[in-house]
Amino acid sequence: MSLVFAGVCSHAPGITGRYERAGKAQREGFYTRMREMRRRLEAARPDALIVVAAEHFANFFMDNMPAYCLGMADGYEGPVEDEEWLGIGKASIPGNADLAERLIGVVLEDVDVSYAQEWKFDHGVMVPLNFLTPRYDLPVIPANINCQGPPLTPLKRAWKFGESLRRACEEQPERIALIGTGGLSHWPCTPDSGKINEAWDREFLDRWVRGDYSGMTGYSDAETYRDAGQGGFEIRTFVCVAGATAGSPRELLFYEPIPIFAVGCTVGVVQL
């Protein structure tokens, strides 16, 4: 069928693990927009959901770090973190190995993506799923872009990865949804945790909403680190979704810094 839904959202573990420490009005504002994202996702009646995430040493380490990887299994487990710490219980999440293999075959024509037949989801996937598919009844195909251990893939390659994913989706009979999940500026799990560069975030999001290829892919990693912290490297997931949906209008449903969540909480959707 093709791509039937696309969007972006935050995934910080504090969103579920430290929810009680955020102001009620503040967190409900974010949660309400996440529920709206879920409503739109369900209205698109997808057969599978690709989650482009930026995992945090749950499966991949510096002994063999893929720049890009897609999951190719019929099921996954998560969260890998302590349930109480994350505020999300252990669960089995359905996958779709057959669809994943077909997608990978197409993407490989453009991008040397790795595949994994075993994958334990960390908060980068589980937090979005907690809001979007809390019954874990929609097959998920995880995709990872290395945003944690430099050297990192160039932003223009992340865009290209999105273009390739889109082309791969277009060639399948299934109805496929795509989300990118990451932080904008943030300094997670460092002494600067809670610091957020709101101006930088808003400028990036303006570029994301406008589909500004040059603006979104023009940051050097040194600039991103200086202005947006090491967490800012995760904009690759947003750039990927922008590449997958080039030319389509986008809507920013929510952006607000929530320091105890250690990130500017974001929800955006694409009008396909």
Place this chain on the structure above:
Amino acid sequence: MSLYYLQKLIYQLNRDEHVRQRYERDFEDLLADYPLDDGEKTALREPDIGLLYVMGVNGQLLMHYAALCGYEWDEYLQAMRDGVERYGPVRSGLYAMTET
């Protein structure tokens, strides 16, 4: 200085139940499997979360080790701040990229 193996031990400890069982049963035996220097082993044993941060351990790994060692979230953040105060700026790894 073997930041890679220091992080690898913590990574495996975070993710592998068998490694965690070895950690609980005989930490010294587990440490012997990794080419760590004495300072790194001491920082792990203490644990000195602040020093591990200054040595360059990525926070995405370190926060789980701190939690395993009983640190609450705010205690973990404070331990890193104390480490920088006591030992100076981060010496290696991602956070040494452009220290401000």
